[in-house]
Amino acid sequence: MSTPMLSIKNLKKTYQVGDGEIEAVHNITLDIAEGELICIVGPSGAGKTTLLKCIAGLLAPTAGSIELAGAPVTGPPKAMAVVFQEYSRSLFPWMTVRANVELPLKNAGVSKAERDTLVDDALEAVELEHMPQSYPWQLSGGMQQRVAIARAVAYRPKVLLMDEPFAAVDAQTRADLEDLVRDIWHKLGVTILFITHDIDESVYLAQRVIMLSNSPTVVQDDLTIDLPDQRDQLTTRSSKRFVELRTHVYEQIQIAKASKPTGVTAIQKTSKR
Amino acid sequence: MSILKRIAYFVGLPLLLIIMWWALTLGEPNFYVPTPAQLITTFWEVWAGERFATDFLPSIIRLFIGLIATITLGIVLGILIGSFRWLRSLTEPLLEFFRAIPPPVLVPLFILLIGINDQMMIFVIISGSIWPVLLNTVEGVRAVDEVLSDTSRTYGIHGFSRVRHLVLPAASPQIMTGVRQSLSIGLILMVISEMFGASSGIGYTIVLFQRGFAIPEMWSGIAVLGLIGIALSLISKAIEARVLRWYHGVKEVQRDS
Numbered sequence: 294m295s296t297p298m299l300s301i302k303n304l305k306k307t308y309q310v311g312d313g314e315i316e317a318v319h320n321i322t323l324d325i326a327e328g329e330l331i332c333i334v335g336p337s338g339a340g341k342t343t344l345l346k347c348i349a350g351l352l353a354p355t356a357g358s359i360e361l362a363g364a365p366v367t368g369p370p371k372a373m374a375v376v377f378q379e380y381s382r383s384l385f386p387w388m389t390v391r392a393n394v395e396l397p398l399k400n401a402g403v404s405k406a407e408r409d410t411l412v413d414d415a416l417e418a419v420e421l422e423h424m425p426q427s428y429p430w431q432l433s434g435g436m437q438q439r440v441a442i443a444r445a446v447a448y449r450p451k452v453l454l455m456d457e458p459f460a461a462v463d464a465q466t467r468a469d470l471e472d473l474v475r476d477i478w479h480k481l482g483v484t485i486l487f488i489t490h491d492i493d494e495s496v497y498l499a500q501r502v503i504m505l506s507n508s509p510t511v512v513q514d515d516l517t518i519d520l521p522d523q524r525d526q527l528t529t530r531s532s533k534r535f536v537e538l539r540t541h542v543y544e545q546i547q548i549a550k551a552s553k554p555t556g557v558t559a560i561q562k563t564s565k566r
Numbered sequence: 567m568s569i570l571k572r573i574a575y576f577v578g579l580p581l582l583l584i585i586m587w588w589a590l591t592l593g594e595p596n597f598y599v600p601t602p603a604q605l606i607t608t609f610w611e612v613w614a615g616e617r618f619a620t621d622f623l624p625s626i627i628r629l630f631i632g633l634i635a636t637i638t639l640g641i642v643l644g645i646l647i648g649s650f651r652w653l654r655s656l657t658e659p660l661l662e663f664f665r666a667i668p669p670p671v672l673v674p675l676f677i678l679l680i681g682i683n684d685q686m687m688i689f690v691i692i693s694g695s696i697w698p699v700l701l702n703t704v705e706g707v708r709a710v711d712e713v714l715s716d717t718s719r720t721y722g723i724h725g726f727s728r729v730r731h732l733v734l735p736a737a738s739p740q741i742m743t744g745v746r747q748s749l750s751i752g753l754i755l756m757v758i759s760e761m762f763g764a765s766s767g768i769g770y771t772i773v774l775f776q777r778g779f780a781i782p783e784m785w786s787g788i789a790v791l792g793l794i795g796i797a798l799s800l801i802s803k804a805i806e807a808r809v810l811r812w813y814h815g816v817k818e819v820q821r822d823s
Binding site: 346349350351371373374375377379382383385386387388396397400401428431448 | 711712713717721722723727731735738812813815816819
């Protein structure tokens, strides 16, 4: 078996709060193969964002390890890009759309000619090639998130992390953006880890859906989505198999929500002294 | 608003006050209060003549150098102190102490240490006007948005690149607030240092006129200071309009939604 693109082993993350601690992630073990599109879904407060920040190298795990293509993640890896939920806070408001997409490449020392091609292609991929000189705040929420996606795409990462990227956009835009993600995934062959609280979204997008339990967080279930590769909002979502799969995920999430964490309380207060 | 309307608003109230002043000084001449006509002739005589080169320009140069040094130093130190928590803890008590000292009391001290010269006056300007820029920069740097900061980290934007593309622009609205306050403090300290120990400059000239009972001339010096104040504010507004265009745009969008 070849090395997985992303390998998470016994990941645990606790936060210090006063002289006690809160456990956000209890124990997660997960392998993601190269080119996979995986959705992680879990009830709110399940530590999804904490998990993503650990994988992105933004937070140091309390215990366990994360490896990207065999190399341990100790800080934000070069081969990774992240799209955050808060698009209005993740784009630089003092830069034009084009400058936003270009900055990571410029910073990485990519030549001007190559940069231009990458930026043009990325903006075209998200259908924003007609407004490179606009500022992010002049655009709608959905368009701003497209800019953030274009920036990630232009960076050519091996792994693309997305943290509930469409939670704050309207339903129609959301459907378009979901198709955009699958489209980009097909074109670039990038490994995508997509975090969401939306069950339908996870089933529609993914090849594999990972369900997280309630806090303290562990992997509740790992489901392969055997829907055809060509998906569209209308037929896929109304297919019998889709309904079965979403029902399964829904049930697991309900179990996760209902189950009172055993042995440990959700918020562990342990005195240091 | 049309340009004409804006100009009308800009000069409206000053014009009205000048008319009132003119009406009130119509009767018996008052030795201590000149009429508007008197002041304008005196103003022209005094400041368009020799004093322009011997007193006005030296003051402006001191003010200019003092303010440029203040702003540069304030922003650089502010970014350093704002970026490192240990540096903040280390410098906080000292900053509180120096900030509390009224800068005019430093003039006699600086005269002893540096002597009566331009450097002394520039130091007085810096020592008093640096605080608003410095403290606002520190606050601005500390308030950099967490998501934006995470975004920069994930794209490997560190060090100087981070300061240039993230920290400085993100803090710029607060820095500009500090700069505006520093400008007026700088002007005050320029005058005070010149009144204490100088043989040229606007502050020196005003004291000289007052002691020689050249009352309209003294008034004209005060008018010069007011005009410098207006000029400084116009310059800072013009710079702000360029630098903070994005910021006002964001604010406008937030208001509309």
